[in-house]
Amino acid sequence: MKSFHFLTPILIITALLLVACNGSAVPVSPEPTDGSSSTATTLVVWDQFYRDVESHVMETLNAEFEQAHPGVKIERVVKTLDDLKVTLKLALTEPNGPDVAQVNQGRSDMGAMVQADLLLPLNAYSEQYGWGSIFSTSVTSRNSFTPDGKTFGQGNLYGVSPTAEVVGVYYNKGIFAEHGWQVPQTFEEFESLLAEIKAAGITPISFGSLDGWNAIHEFSAIQHLLVTPEYINNLVYGVNNVSFDIPENQKAAEILLNWANSGYFTEGYAGIGYDDSNLLFKAGNGAMTITGSWLAGELVTDTDQQFGFFxxxxxxxxxxxxxxxxGIPFAIRKTTDKADLAAEYLNWMVSPRAAELWAKAGMLPAMSLPEDAGIETDNLFGDTLIAWQTINTNNAVGHFIDWATPTFYDTLVAELQKLLGGMSTPAEFTAAVQKDYAAYLDSIK
Known part of the structure; x- marks a missing residue:
């Protein structure tokens, strides 16, 4: 939540071997000793792929893993991200808790769980399965902490991510074509387009802030155009003593507030949830929406609208x-007695077969696609792939800023609600967020 620079390309061609298993391709790996007996072995997996398209990918991957491991049963528990954040830490302390779970990156989730000694370091498994040939070090750093959970971006690897993510602008191609609107090339053109769409009686940006977290993306998408990669990297990793209370962040807040006051968002957006705003957009209510590539798969099914992404x-x-x-990585509960089987499952989640299924579902895989995958790219998926490759090639991959401190997510949600509700100014917003950030930096000195 997914996430957020000087990334080297993720899509490194890997040579993981595939074998046929009941007609399904699976990566070669040691047979799990705890799944080979006649007694069924249950691997409990928590994930947050709850939307229809992405859930189908998980069901397919789980079924094929079970086929390749006779006697193994995947007990899948599906959560929303908000529910996962609330319930997972406690569940990992239980002896019957999830063996594998998706753990959101950043200090408030992964960092706190590492500090509580709840997650298994994956360094040995990374070497065993060659994950270093799939992911660059700058990618694995996003899933890494020192053993005390205090230093983000260094130390042990605690998760592997099956998907890549980029936040950008989805647009309704039919609405654009009907009015002769073009994809803007500069931010100034984008803001002129917002005014033009509003004047035409159409909602410029489909948006609902009820869930809180997507307001962070709305703000930070603007912020990323005003700050440097070095700044955003320092902010998230908590190094070089940067501040949130800077003119660039105030400017981003001013722009966001101006969009709200100008009526560029869905009417009544404060009471609309993220999924509901997406359903409105999918139905043709709104010319654009700002969110991540994870939504693409949902926008190509059960709709008569055509969408693009920039x-x-x-x-x-x-x-x-x-x-x-x-995307949000899979991790292993430290106290599980099925660690080797769980690691095999993680390896399957980042296999070429997984990459193929995610791409076919319209979602960006974090690993390279098989050469014979035959994935069409003259479509919405292709738009998101081009966007990802553009920022990845140009070292312009930013961060999900709520990772910065254990309480940054809650602070940002609360302060953005105040800002958009007219209860604070942009300067007061950045000052309040900086108070949280400074307190955290002081606590880890």
Whole structure:
């Protein structure tokens, strides 16, 4: 939540071997000793792929894993991200808790769980399965902490991510074509387009802030066009003593507030949830929406609308950067007695077969696609793939800023609600967020 620079390309061609198993391709790996007996072995997996398209991918991958491991049963528990954040830490302390779970990156989730000694370091398994040939070090750093959970981006690997993510702008191709609107090339053109769409009686940006977290993306998408990759990296990793209370962040808050006051968002957006706003957009209510590539698969099914995707364009004469990275990783409960089987499951989640299924579902895989996958790219998926490759190639992959402190997510949600509700100014917003950030930096000195 997914996520958020100087990334080297993720899509490194890997040579994982595939074998046929009941007609399904699975990576070669040691047979699990705890799944080979006549007694069924249950592997409990918590994931947050709850939307229809992504859930189908998980069901397919789980079924094929079970086929390749006779006697193994995947007990899948599906959560929303918010529910996962609330319930997972306690569940990992239980002896019958999930063996494998998706753990959101950042200090408030993965960092806190590492600090509580709840997650198994994956360094040995990474070496065993060659994950270093699939993911760059700058990618694995996003799933890494020192053993005490205090230093983000260094130390042990605690998760592997099956998907890549980039936050940008989805647009309704039919609405654009009907009015002769073009994809803007600069931020100035983008803001002019917002005014033009509003004047035409159409909602410029489909948006609902009820769930809180997507308001962070709305703000940070603008922020990423105003700050440098070095700044956003320092902010998230908590190094070099940067501050949130800077003119660039105040400017981003001013722009966001102006969009709200100008009526560019869905009417009544404060009472609309993320999924509901997406359903409105999917039904043709709104010209654009700003969110991540994870939504693409949902926009190509059960709709008569056609959608495209582009990066929020840079200010004229300036370089571009976008929120991005890898998706929420799978991790292993430290106290599980099925660690080897769980590691095999993680390896399957980042296999070429998994990459193929995610791509066919319209979602960006974090690993390279098989050469014979035959994935069409002249479509919405192709748009998101081009956007990802653009920021990845240009070292312009930013961060999900709520990772920065254990309480940053809650602070950002609360302060953005105040800002958009007219209860604070942009300067007061950045000052309040900085108070949280400074307190955390002081606590880890």
């Amino acid at each position: 990066l929020l364009p840079p200010f004229e004469g300036k370089s571009s950067m976008a929120i991005g990275g890898v």
